[in-house]
Amino acid sequence: MPKISEIEPTPNPNAMKFILREPLTWGITRSYDNAEAAQADELASTLFGIDHVTNVFYVDHWITVTQDGGADWQELMRKLAAPIRDAPAADAHSEQMAAQSTAALSSENLSETDRARLAKINDILDEQVRPYLQGDGGDLYVIGLEGNLLSVHYQGACGSCPSSISGTLAGIENLVRQIEPDLEVIAV
Incomplete structure (x- = not known):
């Protein structure tokens, strides 16, 4: 389970970046613009279940969550922290998927x-x-x-x-x- 090391604002005022001590993936990016697209991803799906979340993006040691501008960041960050901390860390399966993704791009x-x-x-x-x-x-x-x-x-x-x-x-x-x-x- 990844622990949150830091939380940083981004140039986008509606997005916050969570830096983790353990990776969520090994080079595989996950990007979702809505809850429907995230259905197969437990972490992203859980985050979309929190009011005001509009985008979830993560790779390796960090995750960025974007909101619709209607939430107070302090309150929203507390709600986001628990599912992020509960997410499984990256494993050998993620590393294998990265290799397959690279091979597919080259072919x-x-x-x-x-x-x-x-x-x-x-x-x-x-x-x-x-x-x-x-x-x-x-x-x-x-x-x-x-x-x-x-x-x-x-x-x-x-x-x-x-x-x-x-x-x-x-x-x-x-x-x-x-x-x-x-x-x-x-x-x-």
């Missing part, structure tokens, strides 16, 4: 050229974007690459943060255009 129906392009894009995102997003309680993953269109999806606090759709997205587009000048980036 995606992309040409060799597009796989190489995607690898370069992910390298630059891993180095210069994801650490900052994760530091603020969110993350980003690439959904697709079709021609000159790169589709990305924000997770956690970044998913509903106004700056992610404007400033951060423009910054990502400028960054990947260093590799491919004609690349357009959209958030989905």
Whole structure:
């Protein structure tokens, strides 16, 4: 059972990041925008059962919970703490799932050229974007690459943060255009 080490605000005033002493997963991100999507995830489902919760995102040693703006954070954090502490810590099964997820991405129906392009894009995102997003309680993953269109999806606090759709997205587009000048980036 993970113990909460710290609770940090994020740039999104409606999201709070809980830093844990033990991991919930080994590299597998879990992101849910509603209770229906979280039905198969016991932790996320329990958190959505708490009034005002609108998004749950977690990976490794942290979890970000977003609310609708109608709750007092002090009261809401007390309600969120118990299910987070009661959640099972990551185990070997999570590690196996991470390996399967990575294998599925590399065997995606992309040409060799597009796989190489995607690898370069992910390298630059891993180095210069994801650490900052994760530091603020969110993350980003690439959904697709079709021609000159790169589709990305924000997770956690970044998913509903106004700056992610404007400033951060423009910054990502400028960054990947260093590799491919004609690349357009959209958030989905």
